[in-house]
Amino acid sequence: QSVLTQPPSVSAAPGQKVTISCSGSSSNIGNNYVSWYQQLPGTAPKLLSYENNKRPSGIPDRFSGSKSGTSATLGITGLQTGDEADYYCGTWDSSLVWVFGGGTKLTVL
Amino acid sequence: QVQLVESGGGVVQPGRSLRLSCAASGFTFSSYTMHWVRQSPGKGLEWVALISYDGSNYYYADSVKGRFTISRDNSKNTLYLQMNSLRAEDTAVYYCARDDFGGPDYWGQGTLVTVSS
Numbered sequence: 001q002s003v004l005t006q007p008p009s010v011s012a013a014p015g016q017k018v019t020i021s022c023s024g025s026s027s028n029i030g031n032n033y034v035s036w037y038q039q040l041p042g043t044a045p046k047l048l049s050y051e052n053n054k055r056p057s058g059i060p061d062r063f064s065g066s067k068s069g070t071s072a073t074l075g076i077t078g079l080q081t082g083d084e085a086d087y088y089c090g091t092w093d094s095s096l097v098w099v100f101g102g103g104t105k106l107t108v109l
Numbered sequence: 110q111v112q113l114v115e116s117g118g119g120v121v122q123p124g125r126s127l128r129l130s131c132a133a134s135g136f137t138f139s140s141y142t143m144h145w146v147r148q149s150p151g152k153g154l155e156w157v158a159l160i161s162y163d164g165s166n167y168y169y170a171d172s173v174k175g176r177f178t179i180s181r182d183n184s185k186n187t188l189y190l191q192m193n194s195l196r197a198e199d200t201a202v203y204y205c206a207r208d209d210f211g212g213p214d215y216w217g218q219g220t221l222v223t224v225s226s
Contacts, residue, residue, distance in 0.1 A: 002153065035212045037154075044204055044216040045146075045154065051210060088154050090212055096168050098144065098212065103153040 003028060004089055004101035011107040016079050020104045022072040022089030028099055032092040034072040036065050039086045039103075048087075049074065081108050111135040111215040113205050118220030121195055131188040131205030131217055139163070139183035142208035145190050147201035148219075155201070158190065159208070173199075195224045 005023040012018040022034065034052050037045040047056050049065030052072065064075045072089055089101040117129040131143070145157040158179040160167045167179050178191040188205050202221050206213035 033211060035210075037213075039154075044218050045213075046216070047214045050212060050214070054210075056214065086153075090154075090156075092211065097170055098156040098159065100146075100154040100156060 002102040003093060003099040004091070006087075006089060006101035006104045008102070009105045009107065011109055012079050013109050014079050014081060017075065017077045018079060018106065020074045020076075020087050020089075020106070022074070022101050024070050024072075024091065024099075026070060027095070028070075028091050028093040029067065029072055030070040031094070034065065034067050035090045036063075036072075036074045037088045037090065038083075039088065041085070045088065076106070079108050084108050111207065113207065113215060113217030115203060115205055115217045115220035118203065118222045120223045120225060122226050123196060123224055125195055126191070126193045127195060127222060129190040129192065129203055129205075129220060129222070131190075133186045133188065133205075133207070136207070138181075138186040143179075143181065143188045144206045144208055144213050145179060145188075146204045146206055146213060146216075147199075148204070149198075149201045152201075157203070160188070192222070195222075197224050200224045 036049040038048050039045045048063050052067040053065045062077045086103045088103050093099045112134045114132045121127050144159050158169045160179045176194045180189045202219040204219045206216045
């Protein structure tokens with residue numbers, strides 16, 4: 001059972017928008033920055049968003065992170081079939097460990 | 110460009126030990142905190158351990174505390190994970206990752222560890 005709670009799966013049609021939620025507590029999300037990672041099938045995770053809403057260079061602005069209170073959200077607009085992947089949120093916890101959400105599988109119908 | 114290459118994985122019997130390595134290039138290794146993260150087959154990501162840029166501070170997940178040791182050799186640009194008393198539940202792909210902002214940013218391609226008799 002993960003410290004951070006994500007929906008197991010989300011789906012949407014190409015061109016549409018989808019959001020993925022990540023729920024935590026004051027011990028983690030509430031007092032720390034949140035990051036988001038994309039893991040395409042058979043590959044290593046890739047950083048999509050850090051410090052709640054910043055994008056590394058090379059990440060398109062179709063991907064956006066946000067945070068409110070003890071929850072965070074990853075938004076993806078203009079969905080493409082190549083966006084089909086597992087998405088994970090992550091943050092520090094007050095117990096001095098890094099924690100990940102359980103992951104969300106995105107299906108582009 | 111940033112490159113992280115893990116090695117040392119393989120099949121090992123329960124109770125035995127294994128040491129993973131992560132060779133870093135393309136950045137000033139000695140300036141960065143580093144992580145190990147693992148992923149069991151078909152499962153999600155699980156953070157394992159972290160070591161500060163100079164090796165003076167380190168933290169572990171409860172699941173590996175007392176069995177795994179993270180270390181680094183900045184003269185060799187290499188990160189290590191010594192894994193002792195291995196269990197079946199330690200079977201996973203192990204990734205090393207750099208920390209540039211307070212969390213993992215660049216990840217290696219991973220090395221598979223299988224604990225089985």
